[in-house]
Amino acid sequence: MIKSIPIPGIEDFDKPYWENCSKQKLSIQHCADCKAPRFPPRHMCPKCQSLNHEWNIVSGDAILWSFVVPRPPLLPVFENQSPYVVGLVELIEYKNIRIIGEIKSKSDIDSIKIGDTLSVRFKKINNEISLPYWVRE
Amino acid sequence: MLKDQTAIVGIGETEFSKSIDSTELNLACKAIKIALDDAGINPDQVDALGSFTYEETPEFEIARNLGFGNLTYWSQAPYGGGASCAAIGQVAMAIASGIANVGVVWRSRKRGDPSSRMWSHTNEHIFDHWKWSRPSGLVRPVDESSMLMRRYMYQYNYDRKDLASVSIALRKYANCNERALMHHKSLTLEDYMNARMISDPLCLFDNCLESDGAIAIVITRLKMAEGLNNTPAIIHSYSQGMSKEHQLMTHYHSDDPLESSSYVTASNLWSLSDYSPKDVDVAQIYDAFSPMIPFSLEAYDFCPKGESLKLINEGLIDVDGDLPVNTSGGSLSEVYLHGMNLVTEGVKQIRGLANAQIRNAKLALVTTCDATPNAAILLKGE
Ligand SMILES: [Zn+2]
Numbered sequence: 001m002i003k004s005i006p007i008p009g010i011e012d013f014d015k016p017y018w019e020n021c022s023k024q025k026l027s028i029q030h031c032a033d034c035k036a037p038r039f040p041p042r043h044m045c046p047k048c049q050s051l052n053h054e055w056n057i058v059s060g061d062a063i064l065w066s067f068v069v070p071r072p073p074l075l076p077v078f079e080n081q082s083p084y085v086v087g088l089v090e091l092i093e094y095k096n097i098r099i100i101g102e103i104k105s106k107s108d109i110d111s112i113k114i115g116d117t118l119s120v121r122f123k124k125i126n127n128e129i130s131l132p133y134w135v136r137e
Numbered sequence: 138m139l140k141d142q143t144a145i146v147g148i149g150e151t152e153f154s155k156s157i158d159s160t161e162l163n164l165a166c167k168a169i170k171i172a173l174d175d176a177g178i179n180p181d182q183v184d185a186l187g188s189f190t191y192e193e194t195p196e197f198e199i200a201r202n203l204g205f206g207n208l209t210y211w212s213q214a215p216y217g218g219g220a221s222c223a224a225i226g227q228v229a230m231a232i233a234s235g236i237a238n239v240g241v242v243w244r245s246r247k248r249g250d251p252s253s254r255m256w257s258h259t260n261e262h263i264f265d266h267w268k269w270s271r272p273s274g275l276v277r278p279v280d281e282s283s284m285l286m287r288r289y290m291y292q293y294n295y296d297r298k299d300l301a302s303v304s305i306a307l308r309k310y311a312n313c314n315e316r317a318l319m320h321h322k323s324l325t326l327e328d329y330m331n332a333r334m335i336s337d338p339l340c341l342f343d344n345c346l347e348s349d350g351a352i353a354i355v356i357t358r359l360k361m362a363e364g365l366n367n368t369p370a371i372i373h374s375y376s377q378g379m380s381k382e383h384q385l386m387t388h389y390h391s392d393d394p395l396e397s398s399s400y401v402t403a404s405n406l407w408s409l410s411d412y413s414p415k416d417v418d419v420a421q422i423y424d425a426f427s428p429m430i431p432f433s434l435e436a437y438d439f440c441p442k443g444e445s446l447k448l449i450n451e452g453l454i455d456v457d458g459d460l461p462v463n464t465s466g467g468s469l470s471e472v473y474l475h476g477m478n479l480v481t482e483g484v485k486q487i488r489g490l491a492n493a494q495i496r497n498a499k500l501a502l503v504t505t506c507d508a509t510p511n512a513a514i515l516l517k518g519e
Contacts, residue, residue, distance in 0.1 A: 001257050001258075001259075002259060002260070002261045004261060005272055005274075006259050006260065006261060006262070006263050006267075006268075006271045006272050006276070007261060007262050007263070007272060008262075008263055008268035008269075008272055009262040009263055009264035009268060011264065039390060040266060040269045040384075040390065046382075065288065066284050066285070066287045066288035066291070067284070067287065068275070068280050068283040068284050068287060068336045068337060068338075068339075069334070069336065069337035070274060070275070070276070070277070070280050070335075070336045070337075071333070071334045071335055071336065071337065073251070073257075074274075074276060074277070075256075075257070075259060075276055078274045078276060081274065083337075084274055086270075086273050086274045086275045086280065086284075088284055088288075088389050088394075096390075096391075096392055097390075098389050098390060098394070099269070100269060100270040100273050100275055100387070100389070101273050102273050102274060114287070114288065114291045125272075129272075131272055131273060133273070
């Protein structure tokens, strides 16, 4: 089993996402022609089939849609962190854009609940990748 | 048209175990020979094959070991747990359309050893859609399923105690089935509530078994089936389904993530059929994780959204309930072979020869994985 966390491979269509994350900014891919937002990023606009895309910075503020608390057996890097909370968060600015990220809380993780309001932070993995995670306000 | 043109006429199962000292190819050959003998068909009559893209025993090895004749059709269905009914449906279509006459569908799998878990082979760099979840620690299929279950519990006001009823119902069936890996192990609500959590809110008993074994089935045109050994399990209707914005296992990005690809399969399956959900006598619902049973019961329109766990608690899926489900113990308590045991159990029910036989079972639904692109078949007795 791998020793590190699995690292997202950067591709043409999601490079700006990772570049923005490295600058501590969350961005959402939009069609450059019909302006429709989409997540996860992809090559083509599913609304108008355009291959042109642009990126808009968002606040990262989100509502917790659901979450899990993985327990062993896990990849070694996650087994060492367990118990931790992984959530699916829905962005305030875009209903139906949902992103996976770790959920951190100053208080006990048992108090985390669906509907909690969250703000985004970033964890640097290497020079190219920073992962978004969310904290309770 | 495919309707009522073909039937499952033979089934074959090897022993089921945590660890079998044999190769997947050896197990596949055994299961296929048992299925052909069960049907009363000579191997040299087989001219079509169907398997899973995840299957590691190649068609030519199967064919030359078993002594098949010249083959004119083969196909593989993708997405693991979503594949069994798709592989069957594709071979049935090939036979109904006249490309071939006798088809074998098989799955052989050695998954008892923990080192064979697919997630444990996660690469250091991820280039597929899992790059959006695994780096954050959502690594295993159980984590991906658990995410939807917690949301469902929140939306419809259920808790772990309600979900326990699924695993407990299936364990009771396994206790009646000598071949089930959990045949001798009872499961009480107390056992469930005290179980080790695997991905909260899912515990050990919400997970399928890890097992070794192989299963095969034989399909022919109905006309040929009528001269063979067994009551044919007629393939009445079949559909695949993949919903808009579907994403494999992490179907989180559509308008309603709780509306899975099963809704697409179900809607087309019912529209192609002469029957409606209330006509189904017994259902075999894919159950790699226990939430897939309540989710699928709602998708296949056996009850309104949000009500399935309540009805399961009231006995819906028990042997004397309105819709007995996974009557062999399913993937949770009989064996995990990517759902192929659900197919053979559906056939046994139609034949009237199941361990937990549902009286006068004439219509059996068999489904595949709710969390992947999937498929289902409706099996009918004569
Ligand atoms: Zn567009």
